[in-house]
Amino acid sequence: MLKIQEIRELIRLIDQSSIEEFVYEHEGTKVHMKKPSTSVPVETVVKTVAEPTVKIVTPEAPSQAPAQPTAPIAETKQEEQAKQETVNKENLHKITSPMVGTFYTAPSPDAPPYVKVGDKVKKDTIVCIIEAMKLFNEIEAEVNGEIVEILVQNGQLVEYGQPLFLVKPE
Template sequence: MKMHEIREVIRLVDESTIQEFELENDGTKVTIKKALSNAGIQVTETPTVRPEQTTHVERQAEGQAPIVQQEEPQSVPTPTASEEKEDDTDLHRIVSPMVGTFYQAPSPDSEPYVKVGDRVDEKSVVCIVEAMKLMNEIEAEVKGEIVEVLVENGQLVEYGQPLFLVKTD
């Protein structure tokens, strides 16, 4: 299967209510499983609950007044300023089509594929996501200008995680 075909299958599964999908074609097997949590984030360690973090229900059971605003546990990521800014504008997100390691350049001593201010088209390679020792070139899939790089070189990325913001033409 070609990468664009796999991306299309991922997109279709993501937009559907299907929780698990398996496809076998010409000796290639693709299995896609959706996480049940909100953004595909799975917290593996249980955070310590401080008294100010108790929930509304727990406080009512204890006969205390509920807290209107509670602090998020440390292990749950909060939206960055760039993600909040993106919601208010017509910027396009280039997202990771898989879980892996993000690389800005084809090799450590090479220049990045793109930088802020660079123009891209649909076929422009913007980065590599390494998954299971395979280097997957990620294309922009839109025409425009790179406004922001949202991840660091060598950072682990999740499926659907925004990598770049692009001001489309």
């Protein structure tokens, strides 16, 4: 019987190769891996011609104060926030899925989740379970820190290498 580390290594090797399907049988144990279809989606490009717009500007009365532009300032603040979030996310550790399977936040449907946003975790803290081939695999945090974001939903199918959690390392 294959050990979980051997299965993970097989998944990693198949993922990095051009092999689309892999089957391994030994002593009644069968491992079957298949990559998603590599078909290329077809895109349709539609060209539209924009009609020119005419803006009529009338002179304002001298007693009125000129209007202050608010849109560029708001856009600048939004751009700054987006850049800050990108920089912050670059400093975070991603806990990724070591296999293809179904993501679960708790050991059973009626149990509380292993972790929530804001929880402190250690390297060996179990953060979720991934079910693959009727086996429930406990996934550990891999780093000491704080859970900042949970990137997948309970019961969602996940791919090998897909980010599951963002952790702010200590």
